[in-house]
Amino acid sequence: MDTADLARSKRQYKPIRDWMIIDLALQAGLRVGEISNLEIEDLYIEKGHSHIHIRLGKGNKSRLVTIGETLRNHFKRFLKERKSKSQNLFNSERADQMTTSAIQKVVKRVMSLAGLPLHYSVHSLRHTYATLLYRSSGNNLRLVQQQLGHSSVQTTTVYANVMSEDVAKAVNGIIKES
Template sequence: MQALIEEFGQYLRHERGQSEHTQKAYSNILNRFADWAATRQLARWNAVELSHLLGYLDHQRNSETPTGDHAKKKRGRPRSESAKLSTESLYLEIAALKAFYRFCVQEQFLPSNVAENLTLPRRWKRLPKALTAVEIEKLLRPPEPITPATLCDHAMLELCYASGLRLAELRGLRLEQLRLDAGFTQVIGKGNKERVVPVGRRAVEAIERYVEHGRGKLAKAGKSPSNVFLTSRGTAFAAVTLWARIKKRCSLAGIDRNITPHMLRHSFATHLLEHGADLRVIQELLGHSSIATTEVYTHVAGKRLKAIHQQYHPRG
């Protein structure tokens, strides 16, 4: 069973252009299913029927902890009785199984798609959380003390907020993609789609300062990649390391609330919309393939406008 999971992972990365994060998430789900199947004497994928998939999903929905050896290796706490598999997690489990079986039938590894009739649950649209303008000002104050690492952090934060980059896009950004003299940068987004986004004046200044005074001290001669942003060891950032750095900067800035990985990106979009930017322009800047994905920001901006109206209108 493992061989097909690995084959599917390669397909996701190299043919579908999915992110490493998506590939790992789907592979983890399939490995969990394989572990569960092994306890039912199901050693081959062609022995699996729809009833087995439903049984596995029911087990995952109601179990206190993830299933199998692969699950034990996962980071994080076990699920408690009060925290069963969420709708979002269940959606991902089913999506992974359906995508895997479509691939196997398409490539003629399996004769039929037993996951075809699995129904995806309705997903709740969570409203994105954005930082306030005051919090942004705190976060983007010039770094103290000035070191290569703090210059790097400051440049990353400025760019994220100025251009709405995903963290994966920030990690993967390379020197040759920067067009700072023109105020733009190329970005490789989801599905290896390329887009060009503007970079604001303050972000340009922060990046130039970092590249001139910080990056050279972080880079290891002949060993460091061409990624713009480097760790203290001269390597490209891992997702976990980058996220930890951003959380630390938020904490040092006195932002005392739960920070999410996409919060700067959400702030970028929300603040543009609040200041009158067209939704289609925001869609293009964010690299969304569908306007429906971008429309969620109208709800956030609408809630803020309602709050302002209630606070300041005499009959609010």
């Protein structure tokens, strides 16, 4: 592979990698440190029950995060395009493990390109995931707690409070329309 081929390969791979990072926060609710620490062996992406093994979550706790078909298919495409021999799922230009700050920079760059506010972060995407999961699970706090890796359901109740705010806005909207 000559230098031009290598450059072209990197240009094609980076958007796929960046999209994968965004998807891990938005479709699996992973923390930035969890994304940084992922290794190839942490993925189980077969049909049926696909999941990600988080070996080093907050407080050095381990957990399994169930993922949906869309994210599973995205992983398959990402792994097909990935050229690195490293066990780290995400690598820097030097083929080292991507740092949390490098991952945050990817998110900021993607947000900027999408015309979204720059205050969005991996944590904002995780919060969005949790809120959507809470809604789609029929307000099942325990399920959200398990997926996010919270040790206490109290930490997870913030997503229930967001829903209360949504209900209040909706009710106020009905009253204003009357």
